[in-house]
Amino acid sequence: MAEQKPKLKMAVYWGAACGGCCVSVLDVHEALFDVVAAADLVFWPIALDTKYQDVEEMPDGHIDLTLFNGAVRNSENEHIAKLLRQKSKILVAYGSCSHLGGIPGLANFSTKEDILQRVYHDTESTTNPGNLRPQQEYEVAEGVLELPEFYNDVRALADVVKVDYFMPGCPPQTARLVEVFTAIVTGAELPYPGSVIGAGDKAQCDECSRIKSDKKKIKKFYRPWEVFDDGVTCFLEQGLLCMGPTTRTGCDFRCIQGNAPCRGCYGPTPDANDPGTKMMSAIASVIDEREPAAIDKVLEDLVDPAGYFYRYSLPSSYIRRKLS
Amino acid sequence: MEFNPKIMAFLCKWCSYTGADLAGTSRMEYKPNVHPIRVMCSGRIDPTFVIKAFRNGADGVLLCGCHPGDCHYQEGNYKCLRRYHLLKKYIKQMGIETERIKLEWISASEGKQYAELVNSFTQTITELGPCRVNETMEVLT
Numbered sequence: 001m002a003e004q005k006p007k008l009k010m011a012v013y014w015g016a017a018c019g020g021c022c023v024s025v026l027d028v029h030e031a032l033f034d035v036v037a038a039a040d041l042v043f044w045p046i047a048l049d050t051k052y053q054d055v056e057e058m059p060d061g062h063i064d065l066t067l068f069n070g071a072v073r074n075s076e077n078e079h080i081a082k083l084l085r086q087k088s089k090i091l092v093a094y095g096s097c098s099h100l101g102g103i104p105g106l107a108n109f110s111t112k113e114d115i116l117q118r119v120y121h122d123t124e125s126t127t128n129p130g131n132l133r134p135q136q137e138y139e140v141a142e143g144v145l146e147l148p149e150f151y152n153d154v155r156a157l158a159d160v161v162k163v164d165y166f167m168p169g170c171p172p173q174t175a176r177l178v179e180v181f182t183a184i185v186t187g188a189e190l191p192y193p194g195s196v197i198g199a200g201d202k203a204q205c206d207e208c209s210r211i212k213s214d215k216k217k218i219k220k221f222y223r224p225w226e227v228f229d230d231g232v233t234c235f236l237e238q239g240l241l242c243m244g245p246t247t248r249t250g251c252d253f254r255c256i257q258g259n260a261p262c263r264g265c266y267g268p269t270p271d272a273n274d275p276g277t278k279m280m281s282a283i284a285s286v287i288d289e290r291e292p293a294a295i296d297k298v299l300e301d302l303v304d305p306a307g308y309f310y311r312y313s314l315p316s317s318y319i320r321r322k323l324s
Numbered sequence: 325m326e327f328n329p330k331i332m333a334f335l336c337k338w339c340s341y342t343g344a345d346l347a348g349t350s351r352m353e354y355k356p357n358v359h360p361i362r363v364m365c366s367g368r369i370d371p372t373f374v375i376k377a378f379r380n381g382a383d384g385v386l387l388c389g390c391h392p393g394d395c396h397y398q399e400g401n402y403k404c405l406r407r408y409h410l411l412k413k414y415i416k417q418m419g420i421e422t423e424r425i426k427l428e429w430i431s432a433s434e435g436k437q438y439a440e441l442v443n444s445f446t447q448t449i450t451e452l453g454p455c456r457v458n459e460t461m462e463v464l465t
Contacts, residue, residue: 285407
């Protein structure tokens with residue numbers, strides 16, 4: 001019966017990403033044959049020899065489903081994001097980087113100049129006697145070579161184009177991808193465009209299996225190596241920072257099952273406008289001190305609050321970048 | 325043109341808002357730059373409110389609650405105090421001057437102190453100049 005139905009056309013693309021999202025697609029393992037039976041992969045740079053030109057030649061709306069992973073860091077990412085938006089019926093921001101900015105988004109603590117200076121001049125392993133910097137255009141005998149423009153700001157996909165659905169995770173759980181993919185292939189009713197799919201609406205803490213009491217009182221924050229984790233008690237109650245209170249479910253508690261506190265890759269719960277401030281609110285309220293000096297002492301252990309609370313979400317928070 | 329700062333104030337219903345009200349009913353004169361918002365308790369002041377105020381163009385944010393030990397809900401002002409300390413640490417990392425947020429305890433009888441606080445905080449923010457958050461976030465570079 002699959003023969004009668006036209007096959008779904010699917011594309012996967014990476015912007016500023018580590019490649020882990022593409023690997024999470026491959027992680028369907030042998031179910032990849034079912035995917036290929038239901039869908040034609042028309043564009044997927046990590047796995048197929050397809051060119052940008054192939055996409056440019058497609059008619060508008062030709063691709064049924066595009067999974068775009070990675071943030072928008074340079075002009076190439078932006079160009080392809082716009083191109084794929086034009087050619088796709090459903091564009092999914094796949095993974096933390098395209099959903100909220102992700103780890104590459106932490107570059108918003110620095111400026112373009114800071115980064116180029118560090119990479120091409122200051123790193124301990126760099127020898128650059130000619131003080132060379134990459135140029136956008138370079139003339140050689142064969143013609144002009146071009147490099148994409150490196151932007152000052154890292155952006156999430158939705159800041160560049162209209163996104164139909166967001167699939168959070170670093171990377172998204174393959175099981176969630178299979179669920180979403182099956183829903184699209186079978187023509188099941190999809191949620192309202194702009195929604196987060198493949199994740200729950202509750203906070204991690206609501207469904208976490210660790211034992212929690214109501215007495216969350218912290219006198220000192222510890223680094224994971226400083227605590228002998230008993231494997232059952234709530235991380236926060238042991239003084240370990242855990243993003244559970246404000247992070248969506250959907251990841252099947254992979255980190256927590258592996259005895260590591262949640263890092264927040266599934267992004268904030270639906271009612272949190274800003275990913276980090278909600279968490280700051282929660283963390284500050286469990287500190288068991290009342291004197292300003294004592295509070296500051298406890299907070300000394302939070303060495304990098306901005307980096308911690310916005311680890312995956314800096315470009316889509318209210319204060320998107322460090323003021324320079 | 326002279327810089328006229330925009331300041332948001334979150335005042336708790338039980339002490340600080342009543343204190344601000346007292347300043348008004350006592351016909352005290354103070355700077356008109358502060359836009360007060362009444363909240364049920366200083367413990368209700370979510371850090372999101374403060375950050376969103378900056379994002380929407382506030383130059384300073386004032387937080388006021390009952391004196392320690394006087395909270396109508398017993399613990400709210402202590403929670404506010406801890407959030408304030410964490411927020412200051414966060415905004416410093418983002419390159420915003422920590423003087424732009426201020427927490428003060430104002431009781432219902434301290435109308436005069438409220439008026440003085442508004443004047444001194446407006447003075448601080450005027451000296452600091454406009455907050456660049458909104459302007460920086462508007463432009464993508």
